[in-house]
Amino acid sequence: MQNFSYKNPTEIVFGKGTIGAIKNLIPRERSVLFLYGGGSIKKNGVYAQVRAALKGLKVSECGGIEANPLYETCLRAVAIVKKEKLDFILAVGGGSVLDAGKFIAAAACFKGKDPWEILRQHGSNVEAALPVGAVLTLPATGSESNGNSVISRSATQEKLHFFSKHVFPVFSVLDPETTYSLPAKQVRNGIVDTFVHVMEQYMTYNSGAPLQDRLAESLIQTLVELAPVTLKEPEDYEARATFMWTATLALNTLIGCGVPQDWSTHMIGHELTAFYGLDHAETLAIVMPGVWQYKFAAKKEKLAQYGRRVWNVKTAREAIAKTEKFFHAIGMPTRFSDYKIAASEAAEKVCQRFHDRDDAFGEHQDITASAAKKILLSRA
Numbered sequence: 001m002q003n004f005s006y007k008n009p010t011e012i013v014f015g016k017g018t019i020g021a022i023k024n025l026i027p028r029e030r031s032v033l034f035l036y037g038g039g040s041i042k043k044n045g046v047y048a049q050v051r052a053a054l055k056g057l058k059v060s061e062c063g064g065i066e067a068n069p070l071y072e073t074c075l076r077a078v079a080i081v082k083k084e085k086l087d088f089i090l091a092v093g094g095g096s097v098l099d100a101g102k103f104i105a106a107a108a109c110f111k112g113k114d115p116w117e118i119l120r121q122h123g124s125n126v127e128a129a130l131p132v133g134a135v136l137t138l139p140a141t142g143s144e145s146n147g148n149s150v151i152s153r154s155a156t157q158e159k160l161h162f163f164s165k166h167v168f169p170v171f172s173v174l175d176p177e178t179t180y181s182l183p184a185k186q187v188r189n190g191i192v193d194t195f196v197h198v199m200e201q202y203m204t205y206n207s208g209a210p211l212q213d214r215l216a217e218s219l220i221q222t223l224v225e226l227a228p229v230t231l232k233e234p235e236d237y238e239a240r241a242t243f244m245w246t247a248t249l250a251l252n253t254l255i256g257c258g259v260p261q262d263w264s265t266h267m268i269g270h271e272l273t274a275f276y277g278l279d280h281a282e283t284l285a286i287v288m289p290g291v292w293q294y295k296f297a298a299k300k301e302k303l304a305q306y307g308r309r310v311w312n313v314k315t316a317r318e319a320i321a322k323t324e325k326f327f328h329a330i331g332m333p334t335r336f337s338d339y340k341i342a343a344s345e346a347a348e349k350v351c352q353r354f355h356d357r358d359d360a361f362g363e364h365q366d367i368t369a370s371a372a373k374k375i376l377l378s379r380a
C-alpha cells in the first residue's frame with residue numbers, strides 16, 4: 001500500500017426531509033449566494049424547501065448554471081458575490097451547480113489577475129475560498145464530498161478541472177426524494193459516472209491494498225444490483241438512497257487511499273465533451289472499454305479479479321464484455337457511431353490537445369497523445 005493522508009471535512013446530512021437542516025448549518029451572520037441550475041429545483045419543490053430553510057438570512061439568488069458549467073457564467077456570479085459582499089455559497093442541484101459553486105468560491109478569493117489560471121494550474125494556486133454548502137439533487141459526480149470542480153469555457157472549447165482542499169463542501173444535504181424527478185437519462189448517466197469513478201481508482205494493478213479493492217468491488221456490486229430497480233422505479237426510496245450514498249462513496253477520496261489511480265478515461269472524456277457536447281457519462285462509456293483494451297497487458301490481472309468477484313466470469317476479456325453489456329442494458333451506448341461522430345476526427349482532435357499541453361495520464365503516465373489517439377480510433 002502506498003503512503004497517504006486522508007481528510008474529508010464534509011458533513012453529510014442524509015435522508016428524507018433533511019433540507020430544513022441547512023437552517024442550522026449556515027451561521028446566522030453569513031450572507032448567502034443561493035446558486036442553482038436551469039430550473040429543475042423550481043419544479044420539484046426543492047427551491048421552496050431551500051427558501052423556507054434560508055428564512056432570516058441575507059440571500060442573493062443566481063440561477064442558470066448550465067450542465068457542464070461555463071466559466072463565463074461563473075464570472076457573472078463572482079461579480080454578484082463581490083458587489084453584494086456575500087460570504088457563503090449554497091449550491092443546489094447536480095454536479096454542475098456544485099462545481100460552479102466551488103469555482104465561484106475560489107475565484108472570489110483569488111488574488112491573481114485571471115481566474116482562468118485556477119483551472120490552468122489545476123488549483124495549485126488556490127490559497128483560500130468562501131465556504132460552500134450543497135443540496136445535491138443528482139447522484140453521480142461525488143462533488144458533494146470532494147474538492148474537485150470541472151469548468152468549461154465555450155470560447156475556446158476547453159473543459160478543465162481543479163482540485164483544492166479549500167473547496168470541499170462544509171456540508172452536503174442528500175435527500176434521495178429530491179432525485180425522484182430526474183429524467184431516466186440523468187439516472188443512467190449517474191450510474192455510469194459512479195461506476196467509472198470506482199474503476200479509475202481500482203482498475204490498475206495489484207498494489208497490496210485488499211481492503212480498498214473490496215470496498216471498490218462492493219460499490220460496483222451494489223450499483224449493478226440497484227441500477228435496474230432505480231431506473232424502473234424512480235420512487236423506490238431504498239434504491240434511490242442506496243444509489244445516492246454509493247455515488248458519494250465512489251468519489252469522496254476514501255477508496256483511492258494508498259492505491260495507484262488511472263483517470264485517463266476522464267481526461268479523454270472531458271475533451272470529448274468540450275469538442276462534441278456529449279454528456280460527461282456518455283464520453284466515459286465510450287472511452288473506458290478502449291482504455292482497458294489498450295492497456296490489457298498491464299491491467300489483465302485486475303480485470304480478471306474484477307470479472308471473478310463481480311461478474312462470476314473467468315477471464316479478463318469476459319470482464320470487459322460484461323461491463324459493456326451492463327452499460328447497454330441501462331441504455332448507455334459505448335461507440336462513437338451511436339452519436340454519428342467520426343472516431344478518426346475525435347482521435348485527431350484529442351491527440352492534438354494532449355500534444356499541445358504535453359499531457360500524459362494513467363497509472364503509468366503513459367496515456368499520451370498518441371495513446372489517446374489509438375484508444376479513440378478503436379471506439380468507432
Ligand code: NZQ
Pocket residue numbers: 036037038039040041044065066067068069093094095096097099137138139140141142143146148149150178179180181182183186189190193251266280
Ligand atoms: O439545471 P437543472 O434545471 O437543475 O437540470 C439538471 C441538468 O439539466 C438536471 N437535474 C439535476 N437534478 C435534477 C435534474 N432534473 C430533474 N430533477 C432533479 N432532481 O440534470 C441535468 C444534468 O445536471 P448536471 O449537474 O450537469 O449533471 P451531473 O451531476 O452529472 O454533473 C456533471 C458535471 O460534473 C462534472 C462533469 O464533468 C460535468 O461537468 N464532474 C464533476 C466531478 C467532481 N466535481 O468531482 C467529477 C466527475 O467526474 C465529473 O467530471
Ligand code: ZN
Pocket residue numbers: 141193196197266280
Ligand atoms: Zn466522472
